[in-house]
Amino acid sequence: MLPESVQAFIDAEIAANEDDFSGLRCVVFNGTLQRSPAVSNTDALVAVSRHIMTSLGVTVDTIRTVDHTIPPGVWPDMRDQGYDVDDFPELYRTCVEPADMILLATPIWLGDQSSQTRKIIERLYAYSGETNEATQWAYYGKVGGVLITGNEDGGKHCAAQMLYALQHIGCVIPPQSDSYWTGEAGPGPSYLDLDGQGTRNHWTTRNAVFMTWNMLHFARMLKDAGGVPAYGNLTRNWNLADPDHPNPEYRA
Numbered sequence: 001m002l003p004e005s006v007q008a009f010i011d012a013e014i015a016a017n018e019d020d021f022s023g024l025r026c027v028v029f030n031g032t033l034q035r036s037p038a039v040s041n042t043d044a045l046v047a048v049s050r051h052i053m054t055s056l057g058v059t060v061d062t063i064r065t066v067d068h069t070i071p072p073g074v075w076p077d078m079r080d081q082g083y084d085v086d087d088f089p090e091l092y093r094t095c096v097e098p099a100d101m102i103l104l105a106t107p108i109w110l111g112d113q114s115s116q117t118r119k120i121i122e123r124l125y126a127y128s129g130e131t132n133e134a135t136q137w138a139y140y141g142k143v144g145g146v147l148i149t150g151n152e153d154g155g156k157h158c159a160a161q162m163l164y165a166l167q168h169i170g171c172v173i174p175p176q177s178d179s180y181w182t183g184e185a186g187p188g189p190s191y192l193d194l195d196g197q198g199t200r201n202h203w204t205t206r207n208a209v210f211m212t213w214n215m216l217h218f219a220r221m222l223k224d225a226g227g228v229p230a231y232g233n234l235t236r237n238w239n240l241a242d243p244d245h246p247n248p249e250y251r252a
Contacts, residue, residue, distance in 0.1 A: 022057035026101035031117030108150025129248035139170030141227030148180035155180030174214035179207035
């Protein structure tokens, strides 16, 4: 869908790469409101990043949140809170826990993230009280990034909120770790619409490419280094436990 010259440039960079990114994993949460197999503008932008990653041997799990039964809440398993079904604990175990990178992708509605994206941030937050083998928070050593599409204002606002949430729960945020397409102000064409020219916008594509490579570089460095150094950030040195508190930081 990208212009041939742009796609050729991206593929040439991939071919010339000398770093080994094999063995890395990325989980993408697409907050589109379109259930599969409906066309998703957000997934079209994700495809730029996914192409680079998979071409370099990275395993990418793409999840449309709306395709799953995921209740709202900030507890790891909402079935313990009275819901009959909760798909998120299995998604966390099979896709998030082994991931080296977490990529949040969202459309914009009324200038903000979609309800599906906000729900995933809350559910990721529910696991932020878990710890790794070093007793750091569970997301230490993972890298975060965001992609955003829409036909109204709010790209930087959404990115600021989403990236803050990812770093707050423990993810590392590389430089230039977001990209967005919003078109002109007010209602108008979406990313895939021909007259919107989203796929032909070099600024959006460039930033998506930069984000992807920076996520890969930082994920490789962190994995090879064994994660974030554990001195000075061990949870066992601080007792804030309150098992009945709804905030995951106090349930740790």
